[in-house]
Amino acid sequence: MLHSNLLRLVARGGPKRWMSTTTKLTSVEVNDKTGIATLTLNRPPVNSQNVQLLVDLQSSIGEIESNKSRGLILTSACSNVFSAGLDILEMYNTDEERLRTIWTELQNAWIALYGSSLPTAAAINGHAPAGGCLLATACEYRVMLPKRLIGLNETQLGIIAPKWLMSGFLNVLPQRVAERALTQGRLFTTEEALAEGLVDEIANTKEEALEKCAAFIGSFTKVNPLARSLTKLQFRAENIKEFEKIRKKDVEDFVALASRPEVQKGMGIYLENLKKKSKK
Amino acid sequence: MLHSNLLRLVARGGPKRWMSTTTKLTSVEVNDKTGIATLTLNRPPVNSQNVQLLVDLQSSIGEIESNKSRGLILTSACSNVFSAGLDILEMYNTDEERLRTIWTELQNAWIALYGSSLPTAAAINGHAPAGGCLLATACEYRVMLPKRLIGLNETQLGIIAPKWLMSGFLNVLPQRVAERALTQGRLFTTEEALAEGLVDEIANTKEEALEKCAAFIGSFTKVNPLARSLTKLQFRAENIKEFEKIRKKDVEDFVALASRPEVQKGMGIYLENLKKKSKK
Amino acid sequence: MLHSNLLRLVARGGPKRWMSTTTKLTSVEVNDKTGIATLTLNRPPVNSQNVQLLVDLQSSIGEIESNKSRGLILTSACSNVFSAGLDILEMYNTDEERLRTIWTELQNAWIALYGSSLPTAAAINGHAPAGGCLLATACEYRVMLPKRLIGLNETQLGIIAPKWLMSGFLNVLPQRVAERALTQGRLFTTEEALAEGLVDEIANTKEEALEKCAAFIGSFTKVNPLARSLTKLQFRAENIKEFEKIRKKDVEDFVALASRPEVQKGMGIYLENLKKKSKK
Numbered sequence: 001m002l003h004s005n006l007l008r009l010v011a012r013g014g015p016k017r018w019m020s021t022t023t024k025l026t027s028v029e030v031n032d033k034t035g036i037a038t039l040t041l042n043r044p045p046v047n048s049q050n051v052q053l054l055v056d057l058q059s060s061i062g063e064i065e066s067n068k069s070r071g072l073i074l075t076s077a078c079s080n081v082f083s084a085g086l087d088i089l090e091m092y093n094t095d096e097e098r099l100r101t102i103w104t105e106l107q108n109a110w111i112a113l114y115g116s117s118l119p120t121a122a123a124i125n126g127h128a129p130a131g132g133c134l135l136a137t138a139c140e141y142r143v144m145l146p147k148r149l150i151g152l153n154e155t156q157l158g159i160i161a162p163k164w165l166m167s168g169f170l171n172v173l174p175q176r177v178a179e180r181a182l183t184q185g186r187l188f189t190t191e192e193a194l195a196e197g198l199v200d201e202i203a204n205t206k207e208e209a210l211e212k213c214a215a216f217i218g219s220f221t222k223v224n225p226l227a228r229s230l231t232k233l234q235f236r237a238e239n240i241k242e243f244e245k246i247r248k249k250d251v252e253d254f255v256a257l258a259s260r261p262e263v264q265k266g267m268g269i270y271l272e273n274l275k276k277k278s279k280k
Numbered sequence: 281m282l283h284s285n286l287l288r289l290v291a292r293g294g295p296k297r298w299m300s301t302t303t304k305l306t307s308v309e310v311n312d313k314t315g316i317a318t319l320t321l322n323r324p325p326v327n328s329q330n331v332q333l334l335v336d337l338q339s340s341i342g343e344i345e346s347n348k349s350r351g352l353i354l355t356s357a358c359s360n361v362f363s364a365g366l367d368i369l370e371m372y373n374t375d376e377e378r379l380r381t382i383w384t385e386l387q388n389a390w391i392a393l394y395g396s397s398l399p400t401a402a403a404i405n406g407h408a409p410a411g412g413c414l415l416a417t418a419c420e421y422r423v424m425l426p427k428r429l430i431g432l433n434e435t436q437l438g439i440i441a442p443k444w445l446m447s448g449f450l451n452v453l454p455q456r457v458a459e460r461a462l463t464q465g466r467l468f469t470t471e472e473a474l475a476e477g478l479v480d481e482i483a484n485t486k487e488e489a490l491e492k493c494a495a496f497i498g499s500f501t502k503v504n505p506l507a508r509s510l511t512k513l514q515f516r517a518e519n520i521k522e523f524e525k526i527r528k529k530d531v532e533d534f535v536a537l538a539s540r541p542e543v544q545k546g547m548g549i550y551l552e553n554l555k556k557k558s559k560k
Numbered sequence: 561m562l563h564s565n566l567l568r569l570v571a572r573g574g575p576k577r578w579m580s581t582t583t584k585l586t587s588v589e590v591n592d593k594t595g596i597a598t599l600t601l602n603r604p605p606v607n608s609q610n611v612q613l614l615v616d617l618q619s620s621i622g623e624i625e626s627n628k629s630r631g632l633i634l635t636s637a638c639s640n641v642f643s644a645g646l647d648i649l650e651m652y653n654t655d656e657e658r659l660r661t662i663w664t665e666l667q668n669a670w671i672a673l674y675g676s677s678l679p680t681a682a683a684i685n686g687h688a689p690a691g692g693c694l695l696a697t698a699c700e701y702r703v704m705l706p707k708r709l710i711g712l713n714e715t716q717l718g719i720i721a722p723k724w725l726m727s728g729f730l731n732v733l734p735q736r737v738a739e740r741a742l743t744q745g746r747l748f749t750t751e752e753a754l755a756e757g758l759v760d761e762i763a764n765t766k767e768e769a770l771e772k773c774a775a776f777i778g779s780f781t782k783v784n785p786l787a788r789s790l791t792k793l794q795f796r797a798e799n800i801k802e803f804e805k806i807r808k809k810d811v812e813d814f815v816a817l818a819s820r821p822e823v824q825k826g827m828g829i830y831l832e833n834l835k836k837k838s839k840k
Contacts, residue, residue, distance in 0.1 A: 119743075140739070140740065140743070141740075154507065154511075155503045155504055155507040155508050155511055156502060156503055156504065157504070157507070158504035158506065158507045159507060160507050160510045160511055160514065161511065162514075163514060170735075171735050171736060171739065172735070172736040173736075174454065174477070174734065175450075175451050175452070175515075176451060176452040176453075176477055178515075179420070179451065179512070179515045180420065180421075182511050182515070183399075183420070183500070183503070183508050183511050183512050183515075184499050184500060184503060185502075185503050197734070197736055219744050220743070220744060222716060222745075223715045223716055223743070223744060223745050224715055224716065224717070224718035224822075224826060226718065226822075227714065227715040227717070227718045227719060227720050228715050228743050230720045231714075231715055231720055231721065231742050231743050232739070232743050234720065234722075234723065235735075235738075235739045235742070235743075262504075262506075263504075266504060434787065434791075435783045435784055435787040435788050435791055436782060436783055436784065437784070437787070438784035438786065438787045439787060440787050440790045440791055440794065441791065442794075443794065454734065454757070455730075455731050455732070455795075456731060456732040456733075456757055458795075459700070459731065459792070459795045460700065460701075462791050462795070463679075463700070463780065463783070463788050463791050463792050463795075464779050464780060464783060465782075465783050465787075542784075542786075543784075546784060
């Protein structure tokens with residue numbers, strides 16, 4: 001694996017070309033000076049992760065990896081939400097084939113971000129429950145705006161977060177804290193998240209969050225990028241390997257679970273609550 | 281495993297029946313209002329874990345799991361001791377068959393508690409060395425009275441705590457702290473235990489400890505119980521699997537070790553010290 | 561494994577013989593009163609780990625293990641450096657066979673220290689980057705002088721620290737801290753290291769550091785040494801097993817990597833910087 005990785009990384013040559021591109025639901029902007037790419041999720045009002053957003057996210061990550069950017073910052077175009085997680089509307093009252101596609105693309109988006117050889121950071125400029133937290137914890141660093149919420153609250157929906165989905169979460173939290181939070185479906189306030197290590201810094205504005213993320217990526221300036229990438233991947237290799245082993249079965253488990261009447265009912269209740277909250 | 285678990289959990293229907301029952305050395309009381317069961321260890325003076333207590337404990341856990349309780353609180357009827365751990369008297373100057381039975385029932389009691397699908401909490405109203413700590417750390421939450429002691433002090437007895445016995449301990453402590461504590465056979469004061477995360481809260485009375493445990497179990501009120509159980513088991517599955525692999529060999533290892541003259545001698549010294557302490 | 565370990569440990573009898581011995585680049589002194597051996601690295605000016613030092617270190621560890629010492633304290637004879645890590649001079653502009661030998665002896669020295677059944681502590685009386693940090697984190701306890709630096713800064717050299725080399729580091733740091741530090745090639749100040757748990761205590765002089773290490777080793781006085789050893793090894797067994805599986809391939813990976821022109825160039829730059837620093 002070492003060798004193929006080396007080759008892949010080494011092969012990534014060619015002239016630098018900074019550009020700003022937009023897919024349907026994400027956009028990428030590369031800072032000409034720092035070489036850092038900002039990937040913005042842009043599906044108002046709450047960046048619910050439907051199949052399109054997940055596919056666009058992968059395409060943007062791929063683009064950033066191939067354009068020789070020095071790092072990737074993930075953020076949101078929505079004013080108060082980083083990402084509300086999977087689009088329950090797409091999962092509610094649908095067929096198995098659609099459920100299969102949603103979960104497969106969630107897996108694909110996660111592995112693209114979690115396994116990226118680039119330095120990654122999340123500027124969490126709004127709430128990040130469930131799949132929002134998944135993306136944030138797939139990054140290497142997290143800066144969050146005050147008084148937002150973050151966490152894997154799957155149990156509240158009657159969904160079981162599989163091991164791979166917890167990987168990033170478990171990487172940053174002590175096991176004791178993680179087991180309790182996951183069984184409770186706990187959402188941490190920014191301040192609680194900082195205290196436990198779930199986020200690394202607090203910023204008062206989105207701009208400040210982006211700056212702090214850029215500073216983190218800047219901490220690798222004196223580091224050999226090849227050695228950095230391989231060191232990062234070595235850290236994450238076990239989780240990635242475990243994931244690859246079960247990814248197909250995991251899709252079927254999800255489809256079976258999400259199709260259950262009581263889980264569908266849970267989604268219905270969640271959607272109702274979400275509507276109420278968003279009206280506040 | 282997912283499916284058989286699902287079925288087992290789903291099958292657990294039937295009308296609610298709260299009751300208070302007593303085996304020889306444990307008792308179960310279910311709060312009619314909260315639906316939370318309190319399991320009390322009742323073998324004065326120090327809840328030494330002999331075969332009878334371990335068998336009764338399993339039977340009480342099984343009863344609580346089948347009576348649709350909302351959670352389980354483990355506590356002690358003894359005034360100053362949660363549990364002193366394995367009954368060294370039963371292990372001292374005995375035959376191999378007895379040692380085999382003791383260790384097998386300790387394993388059975390542990391896996392029943394550690395692998396329980398219910399929310400579990402320990403109201404540690406007294407000292408909890410060795411097997412006492414084992415039971416406390418098999419639960420999901422710990423509330424302890426001040427100025428008591430808790431820890432896995434096996435090395436002081438010349439016994440090696442096997443991996444499964446450390447599982448709960450390792451789940452709640454950082455590896456650095458755990459390795460040091462286990463090699464030293466360290467007993468933590470309540471205050472030290474809180475600082476390291478070995479216990480979660482301090483309570484001044486047993487009643488207050490029970491209330492705090494009930495509050496913890498109450499934190500799952502809005503959570504889907506099926507998703508909660510599967511999430512918990514997923515967290516503990518690896519340890520359980522490892523345990524199942526070695527459980528038979530582990531019994532034989534224990535019997536061989538506990539039969540050694542120097543270990544028997546260590547037990548003798550420990551029993552002497554215990555006598556002195558209990559006279560204070 | 562339990563049994564062969566038991567036998568090996570039990571076999572270690574014979575009359576006590578305290579002595580002070582010196583190999584070419586290390587020395588061993590046993591305190592007659594405490595029975596604790598101090599192993600001093602003595603290759604001025606910075607204890608660069610060349611093949612000779614690594615071989616001598618193994619020989620000294622072996623001697624301490626066989627002379628029934630109660631514990632081992634690792635320290636440095638150099639005034640401001642614990643160990644600067646692998647001797648880059650030996651790795652720079654050399655042949656593959658030499659690279660192979662260097663890495664093999666580094667592996668051998670590490671496993672001798674990491675897997676030692678004795679209580680081990682490091683009196684870190686100076687900077688401990690790279691291989692210096694490796695030796696310090698192979699011990700069970702670390703006391704460090706103020707305002708020194710410690711860490712695995714391999715990525716700054718373009719070298720990838722393999723899993724086994726990180727074992728001790730990962731044993732003492734939370735995963736979040738470890739992944740970031742390793743990708744950044746971060747060197748912690750003594751004070752930062754204490755805050756994160758990378759070192760356990762600060763001492764103002766080398767003598768004080770040695771005393772604190774001796775106090776740590778003294779914490780095992782009441783513990784059964786056989787049980788202590790097996791408990792320690794049980795904790796480290798998984799890392800040791802993983803290491804044994806890959807140790808040969810790991811040597812070849814290192815040789816391939818260290819031979820790469822850009823890595824050789826990185827070493828050249830590092831050597832230049834080191835020269836400048838040492839002139840300050």
